[in-house]
Amino acid sequence: MRTMQTAANLMPIPGHVDPVPVPRAAAPRSDGRVDLIGLTRDEIRAALESAGLEPKQAKLRAKQIFHWLYNRGATEFAQMTDIAKAQHPWLTERFVIGRPEVVEAQVSTDGTRKWLLRSPDGQDYEAVFIPDADRGTLCVSSQVGCTLNCTFCHTGTMRLVRNLTAGEIVGQVMLARDALGEWPSQPEGRMLTNIVMMGMGEPLYNFDHVRDALKLVMDGDGLALSKRRITLSTSGVVPMMARAGEEIGVNLAVSLHAVTKEVRDEIVPLNRKYGIEELLQACADYPGANNARRITFEYVMLKDKNDSDEEAHELVRLLRKYRLPAKVNLIPFNPWPGAPYDTSTPERVRRFSDIIFEAGISAPVRTPRGRDIDAACGQLKTAAEKKSRAERDREAAEAAAQAAA
Numbered sequence: 001m002r003t004m005q006t007a008a009n010l011m012p013i014p015g016h017v018d019p020v021p022v023p024r025a026a027a028p029r030s031d032g033r034v035d036l037i038g039l040t041r042d043e044i045r046a047a048l049e050s051a052g053l054e055p056k057q058a059k060l061r062a063k064q065i066f067h068w069l070y071n072r073g074a075t076e077f078a079q080m081t082d083i084a085k086a087q088h089p090w091l092t093e094r095f096v097i098g099r100p101e102v103v104e105a106q107v108s109t110d111g112t113r114k115w116l117l118r119s120p121d122g123q124d125y126e127a128v129f130i131p132d133a134d135r136g137t138l139c140v141s142s143q144v145g146c147t148l149n150c151t152f153c154h155t156g157t158m159r160l161v162r163n164l165t166a167g168e169i170v171g172q173v174m175l176a177r178d179a180l181g182e183w184p185s186q187p188e189g190r191m192l193t194n195i196v197m198m199g200m201g202e203p204l205y206n207f208d209h210v211r212d213a214l215k216l217v218m219d220g221d222g223l224a225l226s227k228r229r230i231t232l233s234t235s236g237v238v239p240m241m242a243r244a245g246e247e248i249g250v251n252l253a254v255s256l257h258a259v260t261k262e263v264r265d266e267i268v269p270l271n272r273k274y275g276i277e278e279l280l281q282a283c284a285d286y287p288g289a290n291n292a293r294r295i296t297f298e299y300v301m302l303k304d305k306n307d308s309d310e311e312a313h314e315l316v317r318l319l320r321k322y323r324l325p326a327k328v329n330l331i332p333f334n335p336w337p338g339a340p341y342d343t344s345t346p347e348r349v350r351r352f353s354d355i356i357f358e359a360g361i362s363a364p365v366r367t368p369r370g371r372d373i374d375a376a377c378g379q380l381k382t383a384a385e386k387k388s389r390a391e392r393d394r395e396a397a398e399a400a401a402q403a404a405a
Contacts (some may be wrong), residue, residue: 044062146200150255194229
Protein backbone atom coordinates (compact mmCIF):
# COMPACT_ATOMS: atom_id res chain seq x y z
CA MET A 1 0.00 0.00 0.00
CA ARG A 2 1.12 3.54 -0.69
CA THR A 3 1.40 4.86 2.83
CA MET A 4 5.10 5.71 2.71
CA GLN A 5 7.46 7.36 0.26
CA THR A 6 8.50 4.79 -2.33
CA ALA A 7 12.07 4.11 -3.31
CA ALA A 8 11.30 5.25 -6.84
CA ASN A 9 10.85 8.80 -5.58
CA LEU A 10 14.40 8.80 -4.27
CA MET A 11 16.12 7.74 -7.50
CA PRO A 12 17.46 9.90 -10.34
CA ILE A 13 14.96 10.86 -13.02
CA PRO A 14 15.36 8.49 -15.99
CA GLY A 15 17.44 10.08 -18.73
CA HIS A 16 19.00 12.76 -16.54
CA VAL A 17 21.94 12.78 -14.16
CA ASP A 18 20.36 15.05 -11.56
CA PRO A 19 18.40 13.30 -8.81
CA VAL A 20 14.87 14.14 -7.79
CA PRO A 21 14.93 16.25 -4.61
CA VAL A 22 14.70 13.87 -1.67
CA PRO A 23 11.99 14.88 0.83
CA ARG A 24 11.51 12.74 3.86
CA ALA A 25 8.73 10.16 4.01
CA ALA A 26 5.37 10.60 5.70
CA ALA A 27 5.33 9.17 9.19
CA PRO A 28 2.98 6.22 9.88
CA ARG A 29 -0.05 6.83 12.09
CA SER A 30 0.76 6.61 15.77
CA ASP A 31 -2.31 4.43 16.45
CA GLY A 32 -1.24 1.82 13.89
CA ARG A 33 -4.49 1.99 11.94
CA VAL A 34 -4.50 2.09 8.12
CA ASP A 35 -5.98 5.19 6.49
CA LEU A 36 -8.20 4.05 3.63
CA ILE A 37 -8.28 7.42 1.88
CA GLY A 38 -5.92 7.29 -1.06
CA LEU A 39 -6.28 3.53 -1.57
CA THR A 40 -7.75 1.91 -4.67
CA ARG A 41 -10.31 -0.91 -4.57
CA ASP A 42 -7.54 -3.49 -4.90
CA GLU A 43 -5.51 -1.87 -2.15
CA ILE A 44 -8.54 -1.75 0.15
CA ARG A 45 -9.17 -5.43 -0.59
CA ALA A 46 -5.53 -6.27 0.19
CA ALA A 47 -5.71 -4.31 3.44
CA LEU A 48 -8.87 -6.16 4.48
CA GLU A 49 -7.28 -9.52 3.68
CA SER A 50 -4.17 -8.60 5.68
CA ALA A 51 -6.45 -7.75 8.59
CA GLY A 52 -8.04 -11.21 8.47
CA LEU A 53 -10.99 -11.20 6.07
CA GLU A 54 -11.19 -14.14 3.69
CA PRO A 55 -10.63 -13.15 0.03
CA LYS A 56 -14.20 -13.37 -1.25
CA GLN A 57 -15.58 -11.26 1.59
CA ALA A 58 -12.68 -8.82 1.32
CA LYS A 59 -13.44 -8.25 -2.37
CA LEU A 60 -17.11 -7.52 -1.66
CA ARG A 61 -16.32 -5.24 1.29
CA ALA A 62 -13.68 -3.38 -0.72
CA LYS A 63 -16.20 -2.56 -3.43
CA GLN A 64 -18.71 -1.34 -0.85
CA ILE A 65 -16.17 0.70 1.10
CA PHE A 66 -14.75 2.29 -2.05
CA HIS A 67 -18.25 3.47 -3.02
CA TRP A 68 -18.93 4.87 0.44
CA LEU A 69 -15.58 6.67 0.62
CA TYR A 70 -15.33 8.26 -2.80
CA ASN A 71 -18.91 8.46 -4.04
CA ARG A 72 -20.87 9.10 -0.85
CA GLY A 73 -18.19 10.89 1.19
CA ALA A 74 -18.63 8.74 4.30
CA THR A 75 -16.39 9.66 7.22
CA GLU A 76 -17.44 6.83 9.58
CA PHE A 77 -18.02 3.13 9.06
CA ALA A 78 -21.36 3.49 10.87
CA GLN A 79 -22.64 5.35 7.79
CA MET A 80 -22.08 2.29 5.58
CA THR A 81 -25.56 0.84 5.78
CA ASP A 82 -24.95 -2.14 3.49
CA ILE A 83 -22.19 -3.46 5.78
CA ALA A 84 -23.40 -5.38 8.83
CA LYS A 85 -23.39 -3.29 12.01
CA ALA A 86 -21.53 -6.08 13.80
CA GLN A 87 -18.56 -5.49 11.48
CA HIS A 88 -18.34 -1.74 12.07
CA PRO A 89 -16.32 -1.99 15.34
CA TRP A 90 -13.91 -4.45 13.68
CA LEU A 91 -13.31 -1.98 10.85
CA THR A 92 -12.99 1.00 13.21
CA GLU A 93 -10.37 -0.80 15.28
CA ARG A 94 -8.14 -1.44 12.25
CA PHE A 95 -8.86 1.35 9.80
CA VAL A 96 -9.53 5.06 9.67
CA ILE A 97 -11.30 7.27 7.13
CA GLY A 98 -8.98 10.24 7.13
CA ARG A 99 -9.51 13.89 6.38
CA PRO A 100 -6.88 16.58 6.67
CA GLU A 101 -7.13 18.46 9.96
CA VAL A 102 -8.37 21.99 9.27
CA VAL A 103 -6.18 24.33 11.29
CA GLU A 104 -7.64 27.48 9.80
CA ALA A 105 -10.32 28.24 7.20
CA GLN A 106 -10.46 31.67 5.60
CA VAL A 107 -12.93 33.23 3.17
CA SER A 108 -11.96 36.14 0.95
CA THR A 109 -14.20 39.07 0.18
CA ASP A 110 -14.45 37.65 -3.37
CA GLY A 111 -15.65 34.25 -2.12
CA THR A 112 -12.32 32.44 -2.43
CA ARG A 113 -11.77 29.91 0.35
CA LYS A 114 -8.39 28.86 1.74
CA TRP A 115 -7.75 26.01 4.15
CA LEU A 116 -4.61 25.56 6.22
CA LEU A 117 -4.41 21.81 6.67
CA ARG A 118 -2.34 19.59 8.97
CA SER A 119 -1.30 15.98 8.50
CA PRO A 120 -1.19 13.40 11.32
CA ASP A 121 2.59 13.89 11.55
CA GLY A 122 2.15 17.62 12.07
CA GLN A 123 2.98 18.97 8.60
CA ASP A 124 1.05 21.97 7.26
CA TYR A 125 -0.10 22.65 3.69
CA GLU A 126 -2.81 24.64 1.96
CA ALA A 127 -5.68 24.25 -0.51
CA VAL A 128 -7.74 26.98 -2.18
CA PHE A 129 -11.23 26.94 -3.73
CA ILE A 130 -11.99 29.66 -6.29
CA PRO A 131 -15.68 30.06 -7.23
CA ASP A 132 -16.71 31.59 -10.55
CA ALA A 133 -20.06 32.05 -12.24
CA ASP A 134 -19.60 29.04 -14.53
CA ARG A 135 -17.18 26.88 -12.54
CA GLY A 136 -15.50 26.27 -9.23
CA THR A 137 -11.80 25.43 -9.18
CA LEU A 138 -9.88 23.74 -6.38
CA CYS A 139 -6.16 24.48 -6.27
CA VAL A 140 -4.47 21.41 -4.77
CA SER A 141 -1.02 21.08 -3.16
CA SER A 142 1.33 18.19 -3.93
CA GLN A 143 4.16 18.79 -1.45
CA VAL A 144 4.79 20.33 1.95
CA GLY A 145 6.96 23.22 0.89
CA CYS A 146 8.78 23.47 -2.42
CA THR A 147 12.25 22.89 -3.81
CA LEU A 148 12.17 25.09 -6.92
CA ASN A 149 12.98 28.48 -5.36
CA CYS A 150 11.20 30.52 -8.02
CA THR A 151 12.07 34.06 -6.95
CA PHE A 152 8.64 35.61 -7.64
CA CYS A 153 6.75 32.91 -5.70
CA HIS A 154 6.12 33.11 -1.98
CA THR A 155 5.69 29.34 -1.76
CA GLY A 156 9.12 28.98 -3.33
CA THR A 157 10.71 30.61 -0.29
CA MET A 158 9.69 27.61 1.85
CA ARG A 159 11.96 24.64 2.38
CA LEU A 160 10.79 21.31 1.04
CA VAL A 161 9.72 19.04 3.90
CA ARG A 162 8.09 16.04 2.22
CA ASN A 163 5.83 14.83 -0.54
CA LEU A 164 2.13 14.57 0.18
CA THR A 165 0.76 11.05 -0.09
CA ALA A 166 -1.98 10.09 -2.54
CA GLY A 167 -4.40 10.13 0.40
CA GLU A 168 -3.37 13.64 1.43
CA ILE A 169 -3.76 14.89 -2.14
CA VAL A 170 -7.17 13.34 -2.79
CA GLY A 171 -8.11 14.28 0.79
CA GLN A 172 -8.00 17.95 -0.20
CA VAL A 173 -10.65 17.30 -2.83
CA MET A 174 -12.79 15.36 -0.37
CA LEU A 175 -12.51 18.03 2.30
CA ALA A 176 -13.61 20.67 -0.21
CA ARG A 177 -16.58 18.47 -1.14
CA ASP A 178 -17.39 18.23 2.58
CA ALA A 179 -17.31 22.02 2.96
CA LEU A 180 -19.44 22.57 -0.14
CA GLY A 181 -21.96 19.84 0.75
CA GLU A 182 -21.40 18.00 -2.54
CA TRP A 183 -21.92 14.36 -1.64
CA PRO A 184 -22.83 12.02 -3.17
CA SER A 185 -20.75 12.56 -6.30
CA GLN A 186 -22.77 13.66 -9.28
CA PRO A 187 -21.72 15.09 -12.64
CA GLU A 188 -24.19 17.97 -12.78
CA GLY A 189 -24.96 20.92 -10.57
CA ARG A 190 -21.90 20.86 -8.36
CA MET A 191 -19.80 23.88 -7.41
CA LEU A 192 -16.45 22.07 -7.51
CA THR A 193 -16.08 21.43 -11.24
CA ASN A 194 -12.34 21.75 -11.88
CA ILE A 195 -9.05 20.85 -10.21
CA VAL A 196 -5.68 22.45 -10.80
CA MET A 197 -2.48 20.96 -9.40
CA MET A 198 -1.08 24.44 -8.82
CA GLY A 199 -0.82 24.56 -5.04
CA MET A 200 2.31 24.10 -2.97
CA GLY A 201 5.06 22.02 -4.57
CA GLU A 202 6.10 20.68 -7.98
CA PRO A 203 3.70 17.85 -8.93
CA LEU A 204 6.19 16.08 -11.20
CA TYR A 205 8.65 15.75 -8.32
CA ASN A 206 5.94 13.72 -6.56
CA PHE A 207 4.77 11.88 -9.64
CA ASP A 208 3.60 8.53 -8.23
CA HIS A 209 1.42 10.01 -5.51
CA VAL A 210 -0.03 12.71 -7.79
CA ARG A 211 -0.85 10.12 -10.46
CA ASP A 212 -2.50 7.76 -7.98
CA ALA A 213 -4.54 10.54 -6.39
CA LEU A 214 -5.77 11.87 -9.73
CA LYS A 215 -6.78 8.39 -10.86
CA LEU A 216 -9.04 8.21 -7.81
CA VAL A 217 -10.44 11.66 -8.61
CA MET A 218 -11.19 10.53 -12.18
CA ASP A 219 -12.70 7.15 -11.25
CA GLY A 220 -16.24 7.06 -12.61
CA ASP A 221 -17.50 5.11 -9.58
CA GLY A 222 -15.90 7.54 -7.16
CA LEU A 223 -15.23 11.26 -7.33
CA ALA A 224 -15.97 11.08 -11.07
CA LEU A 225 -14.27 14.23 -12.32
CA SER A 226 -13.36 14.19 -16.02
CA LYS A 227 -9.66 14.40 -16.94
CA ARG A 228 -10.59 17.34 -19.16
CA ARG A 229 -11.44 19.26 -16.00
CA ILE A 230 -8.09 18.61 -14.34
CA THR A 231 -4.91 20.56 -15.04
CA LEU A 232 -1.45 19.62 -13.85
CA SER A 233 1.03 22.48 -13.66
CA THR A 234 4.79 22.04 -13.86
CA SER A 235 7.69 24.45 -13.83
CA GLY A 236 9.32 22.25 -16.44
CA VAL A 237 10.48 18.86 -15.15
CA VAL A 238 11.09 17.78 -18.72
CA PRO A 239 11.92 14.07 -18.23
CA MET A 240 8.59 13.45 -16.48
CA MET A 241 6.28 15.35 -18.84
CA ALA A 242 5.72 12.60 -21.40
CA ARG A 243 5.07 10.11 -18.62
CA ALA A 244 2.49 12.47 -17.12
CA GLY A 245 0.68 12.62 -20.45
CA GLU A 246 0.73 8.86 -20.89
CA GLU A 247 -0.11 7.76 -17.32
CA ILE A 248 -2.39 10.58 -16.16
CA GLY A 249 -3.60 12.26 -19.35
CA VAL A 250 -4.89 15.47 -17.82
CA ASN A 251 -4.44 18.99 -19.21
CA LEU A 252 -0.94 20.46 -18.98
CA ALA A 253 0.02 23.91 -17.74
CA VAL A 254 3.62 25.10 -17.86
CA SER A 255 4.99 27.86 -15.64
CA LEU A 256 7.04 29.63 -18.33
CA HIS A 257 7.26 33.22 -17.03
CA ALA A 258 10.12 34.28 -19.32
CA VAL A 259 11.36 33.84 -22.89
CA THR A 260 15.11 34.35 -22.46
CA LYS A 261 17.62 32.15 -20.69
CA GLU A 262 18.95 35.02 -18.60
CA VAL A 263 15.59 36.03 -17.13
CA ARG A 264 14.18 32.51 -16.74
CA ASP A 265 17.39 31.31 -15.08
CA GLU A 266 16.82 34.03 -12.49
CA ILE A 267 13.12 33.70 -11.79
CA VAL A 268 12.66 29.95 -12.47
CA PRO A 269 16.01 28.35 -11.46
CA LEU A 270 14.90 24.97 -12.84
CA ASN A 271 15.61 26.52 -16.25
CA ARG A 272 19.34 26.01 -15.58
CA LYS A 273 18.64 22.27 -15.69
CA TYR A 274 15.97 22.13 -18.41
CA GLY A 275 16.19 25.10 -20.78
CA ILE A 276 13.38 26.84 -22.65
CA GLU A 277 13.98 25.07 -25.96
CA GLU A 278 14.09 21.64 -24.27
CA LEU A 279 10.93 22.49 -22.33
CA LEU A 280 8.99 23.65 -25.39
CA GLN A 281 9.99 20.52 -27.31
CA ALA A 282 8.61 18.44 -24.43
CA CYS A 283 5.38 20.45 -24.69
CA ALA A 284 5.21 19.76 -28.43
CA ASP A 285 5.61 16.05 -27.68
CA TYR A 286 3.05 15.99 -24.84
CA PRO A 287 0.56 13.17 -25.50
CA GLY A 288 -2.91 14.39 -26.35
CA ALA A 289 -2.04 18.04 -26.96
CA ASN A 290 -4.09 19.48 -29.81
CA ASN A 291 -6.17 22.53 -30.65
CA ALA A 292 -9.05 21.20 -28.57
CA ARG A 293 -6.73 20.52 -25.61
CA ARG A 294 -4.28 23.38 -25.69
CA ILE A 295 -1.27 23.60 -23.41
CA THR A 296 -1.56 26.53 -21.02
CA PHE A 297 1.51 28.67 -20.46
CA GLU A 298 1.50 30.61 -17.20
CA TYR A 299 3.29 33.96 -17.41
CA VAL A 300 3.55 36.16 -14.33
CA MET A 301 3.92 39.84 -15.23
CA LEU A 302 6.92 41.42 -13.50
CA LYS A 303 7.55 45.12 -14.00
CA ASP A 304 10.61 45.83 -16.18
CA LYS A 305 11.70 42.19 -15.90
CA ASN A 306 9.72 40.15 -18.46
CA ASP A 307 6.95 42.45 -19.72
CA SER A 308 8.37 44.28 -22.74
CA ASP A 309 6.93 44.31 -26.27
CA GLU A 310 10.06 42.49 -27.44
CA GLU A 311 9.44 39.66 -25.00
CA ALA A 312 5.81 39.35 -26.10
CA HIS A 313 6.95 39.04 -29.72
CA GLU A 314 9.58 36.47 -28.71
CA LEU A 315 6.93 34.43 -26.92
CA VAL A 316 4.85 34.38 -30.09
CA ARG A 317 7.89 33.33 -32.12
CA LEU A 318 8.68 30.45 -29.78
CA LEU A 319 5.11 29.13 -29.74
CA ARG A 320 4.99 29.27 -33.54
CA LYS A 321 8.40 27.63 -33.89
CA TYR A 322 7.22 24.58 -31.98
CA ARG A 323 3.72 24.71 -33.49
CA LEU A 324 2.20 24.55 -30.04
CA PRO A 325 -1.57 24.56 -29.53
CA ALA A 326 -1.31 27.14 -26.78
CA LYS A 327 -3.10 29.49 -24.47
CA VAL A 328 -1.11 32.05 -22.46
CA ASN A 329 -2.43 33.02 -19.04
CA LEU A 330 -1.03 36.41 -18.06
CA ILE A 331 -0.88 36.71 -14.28
CA PRO A 332 -0.43 40.10 -12.61
CA PHE A 333 2.23 39.61 -9.95
CA ASN A 334 0.74 39.14 -6.50
CA PRO A 335 3.02 40.96 -4.05
CA TRP A 336 4.12 39.53 -0.71
CA PRO A 337 6.27 41.06 2.04
CA GLY A 338 9.88 41.19 0.94
CA ALA A 339 9.15 40.30 -2.69
CA PRO A 340 11.96 41.45 -5.03
CA TYR A 341 9.61 42.44 -7.88
CA ASP A 342 6.82 44.86 -8.66
CA THR A 343 3.61 44.26 -10.60
CA SER A 344 3.50 45.36 -14.23
CA THR A 345 1.18 48.27 -14.83
CA PRO A 346 -2.29 47.44 -16.18
CA GLU A 347 -1.42 49.29 -19.40
CA ARG A 348 1.74 47.18 -19.89
CA VAL A 349 -0.17 43.95 -19.24
CA ARG A 350 -2.84 44.93 -21.76
CA ARG A 351 -0.22 45.77 -24.40
CA PHE A 352 1.57 42.44 -23.82
CA SER A 353 -1.76 40.62 -24.13
CA ASP A 354 -2.70 42.51 -27.29
CA ILE A 355 0.52 41.50 -29.05
CA ILE A 356 -0.14 37.83 -28.37
CA PHE A 357 -3.83 38.04 -29.30
CA GLU A 358 -2.94 39.80 -32.56
CA ALA A 359 -0.82 36.76 -33.43
CA GLY A 360 -3.88 34.53 -33.08
CA ILE A 361 -2.96 33.11 -29.66
CA SER A 362 -5.33 33.47 -26.70
CA ALA A 363 -3.76 35.54 -23.91
CA PRO A 364 -6.32 36.40 -21.23
CA VAL A 365 -5.30 38.34 -18.14
CA ARG A 366 -6.10 36.42 -15.00
CA THR A 367 -8.07 38.35 -12.42
CA PRO A 368 -6.31 38.03 -9.04
CA ARG A 369 -8.45 36.19 -6.51
CA GLY A 370 -8.11 35.83 -2.76
CA ARG A 371 -5.35 38.39 -2.33
CA ASP A 372 -6.71 39.55 1.02
CA ILE A 373 -6.16 36.04 2.48
CA ASP A 374 -2.88 35.33 0.63
CA ALA A 375 -4.63 32.78 -1.59
CA ALA A 376 -3.70 34.27 -4.97
CA CYS A 377 -1.29 32.71 -7.43
CA GLY A 378 2.21 32.53 -5.96
CA GLN A 379 1.11 33.59 -2.49
CA LEU A 380 0.57 30.19 -0.86
CA LYS A 381 2.83 29.78 2.11
CA THR A 382 1.52 28.02 5.17
CA ALA A 383 0.47 30.22 8.04
CA ALA A 384 2.55 27.93 10.25
CA GLU A 385 5.60 29.68 8.81
CA LYS A 386 4.08 33.12 9.25
CA LYS A 387 2.86 32.60 12.77
CA SER A 388 4.45 30.55 15.51
CA ARG A 389 2.81 27.39 16.76
CA ALA A 390 2.64 28.95 20.24
CA GLU A 391 0.67 31.90 18.87
CA ARG A 392 -1.72 29.55 17.09
CA ASP A 393 -2.20 27.38 20.19
CA ARG A 394 -2.91 30.48 22.27
CA GLU A 395 -5.51 31.67 19.74
CA ALA A 396 -7.17 28.24 19.78
CA ALA A 397 -7.30 28.27 23.59
CA GLU A 398 -8.80 31.75 23.61
CA ALA A 399 -11.42 30.72 21.06
CA ALA A 400 -12.31 27.66 23.11
CA ALA A 401 -12.64 29.79 26.25
CA GLN A 402 -14.93 32.23 24.46
CA ALA A 403 -17.08 29.37 23.16
CA ALA A 404 -17.41 27.94 26.67
CA ALA A 405 -18.30 31.31 28.24
